Amino acid sequence: MVSIKICNGTSCYLKGAYNVLQYFQHEIEARGLHDRINLTGSFCLGNCEHGVSVEIDGKIYSVAPETAHKFFEETVMPLVK
Ligand code: FES
Numbered sequence: 187m188v189s190i191k192i193c194n195g196t197s198c199y200l201k202g203a204y205n206v207l208q209y210f211q212h213e214i215e216a217r218g219l220h221d222r223i224n225l226t227g228s229f230c231l232g233n234c235e236h237g238v239s240v241e242i243d244g245k246i247y248s249v250a251p252e253t254a255h256k257f258f259e260e261t262v263m264p265l266v267k
Contacts, residue, residue, distance in 0.1 A: 187221075187222060187223070187224055188222060188223050188224070188242060188243060188262070188265045188266055189223075189224045189226075189241075189242065189243055190210065190223055190224065190225050190226070190240060190241070190242050190262070191226050191227065191228035191231070191240070191241040191242075192206055192207045192210065192225070192226075192227055192228060192238065192239075192240050193227075193228050193229070193230060193231045193233070193237060193238060193239040193240070193241075194227040194228060194229065195229060195230030195231070195234065195237075195239075196230075197230070197234035197235075197237050198230075198231075198234065198237035198238045198239055201237045201238050201250065202238055202250060202251035203237065203238045205251035205254070206238045206240070206249055206250075206251055206254045207225075207227065209251070209254040209255070209258070210225055210254070210258065210262075211225065213258050213262075219266055222266040223262070223266060228241060231246055232246075233246050233248065236248040238250060238251075240257070242261070242262070242265070243265075247261065
């Protein structure tokens with residue numbers, strides 16, 4: 187099970203964290219990955235300057251709504267295959 191946390195802090199929220207969350211939720215649903223990915227929100231991850239911050243198994247990444255698709259394909263999918 188891959189654990190993905192999306193920062194809900196103010197800075198990340200303003201940069202589109204909710205859009206990133208919605209996109210990930212949609213992809214997980216569409217690809218039937220519920221049993222492989224645990225998606226949750228998170229308090230500030232201490233990476234505000236480079237948000238939207240996404241933590242996967244303890245590692246922090248910077249994702250924007252515009253790059254969410256690429257990130258999901260290139261970083262998330264290899265982890266669940
Ligand atoms: S608000 Fe997201 S890392 Fe601080």
